[in-house]
Amino acid sequence: MWNEDRQKWIELRTFLMNGAKGNKIVVTTRSHPVASIMGTVPTYILEGLPHVDCLSVFLKWAFNEGQEKQHPNLVKIGDDIVEKCNGVPLAARTLGSLLFSKFEQRDWLYVRDNDIWKLEQKEGDILPALRLSYEQLPSYLKCCFAYCSIFPKGRVVYNEELVHMWSAQGLIEPSKKKQELDDIGNRYIKELLSRSFFQEFEDCNFYFTFKMHDLMHDLASSISQTECTVIDCVSPTVSRMVRHVSFSYDLDEKEILRVVGELNDIRTIYFPFKLKTPRGEPFLKACISKFKCIKMLDLSGSNFDTLPNSISNLKHLRLLDLSLNKRIKKLPNSVCKLFHLQTLWLQGCVGFENLPKEFGNLISLRHLWITTKQRALTGIGRLKSLRLLRIFKCQNLEFLLQGTQSLTALRSLLICDCRSLESLEHSMKQLPLLEQLMIIDCERLNSLDGNGEDHVPGLGNLRYLLLSNLPELEALPVCSLTSLDRLVIEECPQLTERCKKTTGEDWHKISHVSEIYIDGVKTPEN
Numbered sequence: 001m002w003n004e005d006r007q008k009w010i011e012l013r014t015f016l017m018n019g020a021k022g023n024k025i026v027v028t029t030r031s032h033p034v035a036s037i038m039g040t041v042p043t044y045i046l047e048g049l050p051h052v053d054c055l056s057v058f059l060k061w062a063f064n065e066g067q068e069k070q071h072p073n074l075v076k077i078g079d080d081i082v083e084k085c086n087g088v089p090l091a092a093r094t095l096g097s098l099l100f101s102k103f104e105q106r107d108w109l110y111v112r113d114n115d116i117w118k119l120e121q122k123e124g125d126i127l128p129a130l131r132l133s134y135e136q137l138p139s140y141l142k143c144c145f146a147y148c149s150i151f152p153k154g155r156v157v158y159n160e161e162l163v164h165m166w167s168a169q170g171l172i173e174p175s176k177k178k179q180e181l182d183d184i185g186n187r188y189i190k191e192l193l194s195r196s197f198f199q200e201f202e203d204c205n206f207y208f209t210f211k212m213h214d215l216m217h218d219l220a221s222s223i224s225q226t227e228c229t230v231i232d233c234v235s236p237t238v239s240r241m242v243r244h245v246s247f248s249y250d251l252d253e254k255e256i257l258r259v260v261g262e263l264n265d266i267r268t269i270y271f272p273f274k275l276k277t278p279r280g281e282p283f284l285k286a287c288i289s290k291f292k293c294i295k296m297l298d299l300s301g302s303n304f305d306t307l308p309n310s311i312s313n314l315k316h317l318r319l320l321d322l323s324l325n326k327r328i329k330k331l332p333n334s335v336c337k338l339f340h341l342q343t344l345w346l347q348g349c350v351g352f353e354n355l356p357k358e359f360g361n362l363i364s365l366r367h368l369w370i371t372t373k374q375r376a377l378t379g380i381g382r383l384k385s386l387r388l389l390r391i392f393k394c395q396n397l398e399f400l401l402q403g404t405q406s407l408t409a410l411r412s413l414l415i416c417d418c419r420s421l422e423s424l425e426h427s428m429k430q431l432p433l434l435e436q437l438m439i440i441d442c443e444r445l446n447s448l449d450g451n452g453e454d455h456v457p458g459l460g461n462l463r464y465l466l467l468s469n470l471p472e473l474e475a476l477p478v479c480s481l482t483s484l485d486r487l488v489i490e491e492c493p494q495l496t497e498r499c500k501k502t503t504g505e506d507w508h509k510i511s512h513v514s515e516i517y518i519d520g521v522k523t524p525e526n
Helices: 006-016 032-038 051-062 072-083 089-099 105-112 127-135 139-150 159-168 181-194 214-224 253-262 281-290 309-313 333-337 426-430 493-498
Strands: 199-203 208-211 228-231 244-247 268-270 296-298 319-321 343-346 367-370 388-392 412-416 436-440 464-468 486-490 515-518
Touching: 006 032, 051 072, 051 089, 072 089, 072 105, 089 105, 089 127, 127 214, 139 159, 139 181, 139 214, 139 228, 139 244, 159 181, 159 208, 159 268, 159 319, 159 343, 214 228, 244 253, 253 281, 281 309, 309 333
Parallel strands: 228 244, 244 268, 268 296, 296 319, 319 343, 343 367, 367 388, 388 412, 412 436, 436 464, 464 486, 486 515
Antiparallel strands: 199 208
8 A cells, every 4th residue: 555645545444444344454555654544553564584484485486496405505695695685575586586597606696796785775675686686687678677667556467568568669679580579578578577577477368467566666667767657646847858657547637738748758658547537639639749759649538539630740659549438439541641550449439430441551550459330340451460459349240350351460369249240251261370369248159160161261370269158159160270279168058068078069179279178167188
C-alpha cells in the first residue's frame, strides 16, 4: 500500500466494515506514514531475514540443488555478499540469479567487491544490490527494463502489450537469424523473469502475465530518471526532458492538458488504467499539434466520433490505441498514411462501422485488435506484415476473412464473441504460417472447415488450438494437424465427445498432441 491520503483510506474502510465478523485485513507497506494512517492495531515492523536464512535463499538461486557442496570457495564469497544484502530476500534472490551457472571465482569477487556497495545509502536500502544485478544485464535488456518504469507499481503486465510497446520504441533488436520481433520480445521478458527482474509469472494459455516487485520498479525509475515518468498527482512541474509519460487514473482532463502543455519531445503517452479518465478532442488535438515524433499514443477510453485528418502528421507513430471508445464510428482515410504504424487497437469500439478503403496501405501493420459492425473483414487483405489479429465482439461478422490473399505472415488469430459467425471461410487456407488459433464464445460456429471443404491447408503449421464455449461445433477440421502440440477444449459438448481418448471419432486427429486439456482436465499420456 502506498496511499498517504487519510481521507481515501477512511472512505475505503467504510466499505470494508460490512464484511463477516472475524475477517482480518493485512496491509503491507514500506512507508511508516501509510502504516500509521491505516493501522487499527500497533504496527508490526518486519525485520530482515536472519543471515543463515538469507544465505539459504541466495544459494538456492545461485546453484542447482546440492551443487553448492562442490564449490565451497564460492559459498564463502557468497556469505560475504549476503552480509551486504541486509537480510532482504529480494536482494539475495536477485544476486543469486545473477551468479547462477557462473563458477569462476572472479565473477563472484566482482559482485562482492564492486564499488557500487560504497554508494551512500539509507538503512535497509537494497538498490545498490539490485543496481549491481542490472549492470550485468546485456545492453538490449537494460533499456527494455528501464522503460518498464512507465507502468504503475503493482500493475499486472501482459506480455503482448509490453512487447508491442518495446517494438514501437525500437527497443527490440532484430535477429540475424530472421527471428520474429514478437518472439525476440517474449524472449527478453523471459530472460528478465529468470534474472528475478520480473516475478509472479502466470501462464494464461496463449499469453502470459507478470509483475514487477516495488523495489524493482524503484530501480527502473532510478535508471530512467527523467526519461520515463508516471504522473499520479497534480505535479507543480514536469521535466522537459521526459520522453515517455503515463498518467494515473485519478487525474482529470484539465490536469492532463496542463501537463501536456509543459511537455515537448514526447515519444510515449500511456494511460495504463483505461476508462478512468475522460480524454476527448482537446487532448487529441494537443497531442497531434505538439508531439510530431511521438511513437506510441494511447487514446483508450476516449470519447470522440472520429480522428481528425491531421492524424497523418504523426509520421513516426508506431502504436495507436483507440480501444474502448464507444462513440468512434470510423477512421479518416488519412490514417492510412501512417506507413510506420505497427500496432492498432480498436477492441471494444462497439460503434465502429468499417475500416477505410485504403486500410491495406498500412504496410508496416503487424498487430490489429478490432471490434466492428462489418459483416466481413474487408480492407485487411493487403496487410502483408500482419502477424497478430484479434477479433472481439463483432456481432454482425458472418464472413471471417474475405480477401486474405496477402495475409501470408499471420501467426496468431483470436476470434472472440462473434455471435453470427457459423464457419471459417475457405480463405483460411491462405494462412500458411498460422501457429495459434483461438476461438471463444461463438455460439453459432459449427464448422472449422469452411463451407464443407475437405481440407484446410492453412492449419498445417498450427501449434496451439483453443476452442471454448462453442456449443454447435461438431468436429475438428479434417486437415492434418501434425504440428499441433497443445490443444485446449472447453464447453464444447459435441467436440468433447468426439475427442475422447481412443474411442472418440476425432481422436486419431489429435492422438499425437503432447498436451491436451479437455474441460480443464489433462488427457492422460498416450
